């Protein structure tokens with residue numbers, strides 16, 4: 001254990017506390033922020049929002065992007081655009097950050113949890129297909145859950161820590177069952193599955209630019225899609241559903257104040273200029289960790305086959321729960337921050353009665369996976 005601490009200290013070249021993930025502002029951030037302040041365009045009007053939306057769409061290869069205040073609001077609106085409403089069900093994975101489930105709850109729908117694959121840490125197409133065949137029925141181009149009597153409207157797979165899940169296979173299955181795929185790509189900007197950027201396989205994809213993500217605006221998010229009508233609707237709903245007019249305030253439905261302020265977009269435009277550097281640094285860190293842990297009892301988690309991961313958060317797999325707890329205790333006590341993967345969503349009070357497939361892989365990973373320091377090194 002002591003050797004691991006020493007190795008991580010040497011890798012980050014410091015004897016101080018090492019956080020899990022720190023943002024880096026090493027480019028034009030201050031310049032663009034000053035521009036916002038000098039021109040007074042700090043809020044909902046300004047050139048950086050448009051600039052960022054077009055740059056991020058171009059980067060990931062989707063036709064449209066709509067910036068939002070955070071990733072959770074992006075998911076909320078994406079689910080609404082998929083017509084998820086009161087009493088519906090949405091399939092997702094139990095191994096995810098709470099935001100995925102919160103957004104489902106905001107639509108007054110409930111999650112259904114299917115298991116993940118061990119190698120991707122993301123939704124298993126096999127578990128998904130088995131679940132649908134066992135419990136569901138196609139009626140009038142909708143997926144009816146025979147067990148709960150509800151309609152499954154959408155499926156939200158997530159690319160855990162930046163490692164792509166088998167999204168192409170998941171999309172094929174969902175198409176076959178009339179289920180809309182919304183990809184939670186909050187953690188996977190810069191990650192590709194079979195050469196295609198994550199977030200572009202589903203009807204809609206969502207991104208997050210929270211403080212701990214690979215690029216950040218403090219808080220921010222985006223909805224991406226190739227569907228022009230959905231993109232327009234996303235912009236409308238996130239802009240209080242105001243009908244564009246030079247001075248009149250008329251709104252045609254209940255909208256949301258989910259627009260990203262120009263000042264946050266300015267940060268993102270600067271951060272995006274450094275994304276390739278960040279990706280290179282994280283890949284190099286993964287290589288360093290991987291060769292170090294190869295000589296230990298601890299397994300470093302590498303990008304799955306057929307994919308290129310952004311290695312946003314680096315992760316290791318411990319032998320069992322006991323060894324995991326010892327590892328967490330020792331590292332955190334010694335100023336090296338580490339964190340276990342999330343508690344499974346179906347164990348939380350709000351979701352304890354939700355339907356689940358057999359979750360053996362999720363449980364296995366929950367007991368063993370730990371994130372280790374992952375910041376871009378300077």
Ligand SMILES: *Cc1c(COP(=O)(O)O)cnc(C)c1O
Pocket residue numbers: 070071072073096097099100158184186187208209210220221
């Ligand atoms: C970060 C994250 C989100 C969005 O979080 P916000 O803080 O609202 O931007 C959504 N899903 C996952 C899996 C995340 O990691």
